[in-house]
Amino acid sequence: MSLRLARRAGSVCVLLALAGCGGAVRVEPPEPEPEAAAACRTLADRLPRTLDGAERTESVPASPYVAVWGGGEVTLRCGVPRPANMSATDQVPVVNDVAWFQDPVRPLLYTSVGRAAHVEVTISREHAPDSVLVGLAAPITAALPQTG
Template sequence: MPRPALPAGAAAALAALTVLAGCSGVVRVDPPTPTGPAAAACQKLAGALPRTLDGLDRVASEPASPYVVVWGEGEIALRCGVDRPAAMDATADVSDVNGIGWFNDPQRPALYTAVNREAYVEVTISPQHKPAEVQVDLAGPIKAAIPE
């Protein structure tokens, strides 16, 4: 079944995700390489994340990484231990969702980064899903696994 066209900004944010085998649900995501406490927190987060998110089941990602979790065929992808968002400056808007600060890069509207934690957590959310609902579901596991 053909996918609906994405807005230009959303297409750019989802560019890192490539479906390798549409039927098998394996999704290509470039994993980050956190170290030290951030790596440990990200590994803890991976085990705390839900099996189903916003109606989507987890699927395998390639290459396999403890720092990447994907739901659906790349509709929602989480990467833990990413670098601080380059576009985020001291005056950037950060929205609070259940105690997690989320930065949304205006140039990449489908990309949200949890920024008030020991490790940055990046979530790409396709336009078919409401970011606030996804962020609410991720807030608990992020708070439990990654210290401020």
């Protein structure tokens, strides 16, 4: 294979990966505590196949604590630690009975709080955060009990 053809093939692979067409999306799974892990496995069984018009995509490595839609446009990680930059006095919006902390440094990152496990959701600019959070509210409320 010529160097020129190899470069062209490499460019196509990079473009496919960036477009989400190249298969599974790499997402580092969290390592939840045992109680949170059980709740996250319950949540995994309840997550929608489609979220804000995006179809579910495989993730690598495969994990019951990770879900991906739209080739990485929306990613969910269940069982993450409480957000380090969240203070006790922060006001968090509630969407359909789920409280969400929006990271001030990474505004496309939301973390559910006040439940048996924290759920971190990253939402690309192609999606409306409210629509995504509403789509996740029913499975989260059904699978993750509120904590005191």
